[in-house]
Amino acid sequence: MTEGCFDRIALIGIGLIGSSIARDVKELGLAKEVVISTRSAETLRRAEELQLGTHYVASAAAAVKDADLVIVSVPVGASEEVARQISPNLKPGVIVTDVGSTKASVIAQMTPHMPQGVHFIPGHPLAGTEKSGPDAGFAGLFRGRWCIFTPLPDTDPQALDRLKAFWTALGSRIDEMDPQHHDKVLAIVSHLPHIIAYNIVGTADDLETVTESEVIKYSASGFRDFTRLAASDPTMWRDVCLHNRDAILEMLARFSEDLAYLQRAIRWGEGDKLFDLFTRTRAIRRSIIEAGQDVDAPDFGRHALDPKT
Amino acid sequence: MTEGCFDRIALIGIGLIGSSIARDVKELGLAKEVVISTRSAETLRRAEELQLGTHYVASAAAAVKDADLVIVSVPVGASEEVARQISPNLKPGVIVTDVGSTKASVIAQMTPHMPQGVHFIPGHPLAGTEKSGPDAGFAGLFRGRWCIFTPLPDTDPQALDRLKAFWTALGSRIDEMDPQHHDKVLAIVSHLPHIIAYNIVGTADDLETVTESEVIKYSASGFRDFTRLAASDPTMWRDVCLHNRDAILEMLARFSEDLAYLQRAIRWGEGDKLFDLFTRTRAIRRSIIEAGQDVDAPDFGRHALDPKT
Ligand SMILES: NC(=O)c1ccc[n+]([C@@H]2O[C@H](COP(=O)([O-])OP(=O)(O)OC[C@H]3O[C@@H](n4cnc5c(N)ncnc54)[C@H](OP(=O)(O)O)[C@@H]3O)[C@@H](O)[C@H]2O)c1
Ligand SMILES: NC(=O)c1ccc[n+]([C@@H]2O[C@H](COP(=O)([O-])OP(=O)(O)OC[C@H]3O[C@@H](n4cnc5c(N)ncnc54)[C@H](OP(=O)(O)O)[C@@H]3O)[C@@H](O)[C@H]2O)c1
Numbered sequence: 274m275t276e277g278c279f280d281r282i283a284l285i286g287i288g289l290i291g292s293s294i295a296r297d298v299k300e301l302g303l304a305k306e307v308v309i310s311t312r313s314a315e316t317l318r319r320a321e322e323l324q325l326g327t328h329y330v331a332s333a334a335a336a337v338k339d340a341d342l343v344i345v346s347v348p349v350g351a352s353e354e355v356a357r358q359i360s361p362n363l364k365p366g367v368i369v370t371d372v373g374s375t376k377a378s379v380i381a382q383m384t385p386h387m388p389q390g391v392h393f394i395p396g397h398p399l400a401g402t403e404k405s406g407p408d409a410g411f412a413g414l415f416r417g418r419w420c421i422f423t424p425l426p427d428t429d430p431q432a433l434d435r436l437k438a439f440w441t442a443l444g445s446r447i448d449e450m451d452p453q454h455h456d457k458v459l460a461i462v463s464h465l466p467h468i469i470a471y472n473i474v475g476t477a478d479d480l481e482t483v484t485e486s487e488v489i490k491y492s493a494s495g496f497r498d499f500t501r502l503a504a505s506d507p508t509m510w511r512d513v514c515l516h517n518r519d520a521i522l523e524m525l526a527r528f529s530e531d532l533a534y535l536q537r538a539i540r541w542g543e544g545d546k547l548f549d550l551f552t553r554t555r556a557i558r559r560s561i562i563e564a565g566q567d568v569d570a571p572d573f574g575r576h577a578l579d580p581k582t
Numbered sequence: 583m584t585e586g587c588f589d590r591i592a593l594i595g596i597g598l599i600g601s602s603i604a605r606d607v608k609e610l611g612l613a614k615e616v617v618i619s620t621r622s623a624e625t626l627r628r629a630e631e632l633q634l635g636t637h638y639v640a641s642a643a644a645a646v647k648d649a650d651l652v653i654v655s656v657p658v659g660a661s662e663e664v665a666r667q668i669s670p671n672l673k674p675g676v677i678v679t680d681v682g683s684t685k686a687s688v689i690a691q692m693t694p695h696m697p698q699g700v701h702f703i704p705g706h707p708l709a710g711t712e713k714s715g716p717d718a719g720f721a722g723l724f725r726g727r728w729c730i731f732t733p734l735p736d737t738d739p740q741a742l743d744r745l746k747a748f749w750t751a752l753g754s755r756i757d758e759m760d761p762q763h764h765d766k767v768l769a770i771v772s773h774l775p776h777i778i779a780y781n782i783v784g785t786a787d788d789l790e791t792v793t794e795s796e797v798i799k800y801s802a803s804g805f806r807d808f809t810r811l812a813a814s815d816p817t818m819w820r821d822v823c824l825h826n827r828d829a830i831l832e833m834l835a836r837f838s839e840d841l842a843y844l845q846r847a848i849r850w851g852e853g854d855k856l857f858d859l860f861t862r863t864r865a866i867r868r869s870i871i872e873a874g875q876d877v878d879a880p881d882f883g884r885h886a887l888d889p890k891t
Contacts, residue, residue: 402880463803571711
């Protein structure tokens, strides 16, 4: 079989991530059969309308029958329930993976339900947008982006290689780390930024002296940058907060401590301290652009899309 | 004379904002003469190389002689010094304006130096990017963006109309408010977002358990959105913090209070509270897009510019 190909892939959950995988699999011809299952009849119907797979089944248990690769793409808090449902029908030798944004919790939820002979390999593609649902997905979402695996001590190296070949075929760059480290890294590069964004948008929404319409009208001065992250799916982010609690609380504590220092510098007019921090942070932006992780165009290049913004 | 035109415009400060004004004035033919002055010989030479004006003079005092419109575009903390320098050479009837991001402080700094017969009208175009210096400016920066005036009680209505006509010619939409309200509005839509962005980038930079190269490598998961604001000019932002202290401290206090609530909800696993906030904030994003204040494309449309990002 060609590298990265499978006879039968089962996709459990067909939102932004699941449907983007489905589109890539179809476009690249990575499977003979793609069985799609999702919680609601409505989303399943939509997946069929979009022709995302070859079979559409309401029951996750039925969907995984005879599958060689099962990809679970649901909010992390639903991992255990899905694992419980699919467990009886997993065939020996199948690879089961997920795409959840937190890893230690997903491993704790799913591993106990994985039968002997099943290769469970937790994964997390660092790709996404603030949109959700099957219509939000698109082919090429994972191209050039990292996919992090957090293999278990007893993970079969050949199964891991097959799964890596699959994600490589989707255009991902592959990385490996242990689950605890993954959760710390993601707490700072993703979870804290989202929480801060949600928080500042909430603060602005609650002001009495500045109206909401003023906030919206003048949002281009900086505020709007946060509203994108704060428009992300509430269920996904509630689950991330609840399932990466310790790492998030650690990052939040550091952030608050640093903010108190900054607040004090503002109160006491300590311009040097402000200037030092504001200079240091520029270097990181430069490195991110050099690493090809963001566009260098001013304002994220919004001008190119719409001169009014 | 045509609406919005002046015989002689003096630009004091020729960075991102000053040079963008200069480019528009030239392109639209809004002045017969444009005299440029800036603090350093180097920047003045660069302005001349870029052919941003018609005259280039080292001394701000000399630059404003015979000008009908003087636009001061320097960090807000330099306002008083500039006002002191230009004061003796301002001709009666001249309009003096600024573009500073804080208004009450600029008014307090400049007003005492304005001679009788000079029309001092504080202004703030809500347009900019994270870049600075004369090379960062571009024609059209102000198009479709708000320009807020905070006139003084004795501002001459005719002079105000002339200045509004000038900014309208640059494509700005005009607004008026009192300086204190301006400073509160900007504290939430611009100053707090920048401070938070600087802070989170600083926090990430200081971690021991996650390396800087990991932060950079995986920054597309959310973090990179903050690095753009945190790459803004340190001098400008130090001055903003020092010169809008009270409003910023108020917003920071509210933000921290809200964050403590969120932190507590995470610690105690109160999913409902998280879900409620994460749902409420989506509405604001929608309103911002409906108001034409941001692009609706996922990820700010970065994909359109560079599929790798
Ligand atoms: N969005 C991102 O940027 C991103 C990036 C990387 C990883 N992830 C991770 O990818 C996973 C999926 O995210 P997504 O963005 O694709 O979400 P999404 O677009 O909201 O789709 C979620 C999918 O999960 C199903 N689902 C929701 N709640 C469920 C439950 N309680 N039990 C079973 N199924 C449930 C939904 O089914 P119905 O529609 O039928 O209810 C839908 O098929 C999450 O674990 C997330 O952490 C997301
Ligand atoms: N950037 C934005 O997004 C934005 C948006 C709206 C309003 N503003 C406001 O616009 C003003 C200018 O910002 P900018 O972005 O154009 O800054 P910039 O690109 O850094 O340019 C600053 C200009 O001010 C001069 N300058 C700096 N320090 C000075 C001092 N102590 N005394 C006299 N001149 C000094 C610089 O001169 P040399 O280069 O010769 O030293 C340069 O000409 C600020 O008040 C800012 O708050 C900025």
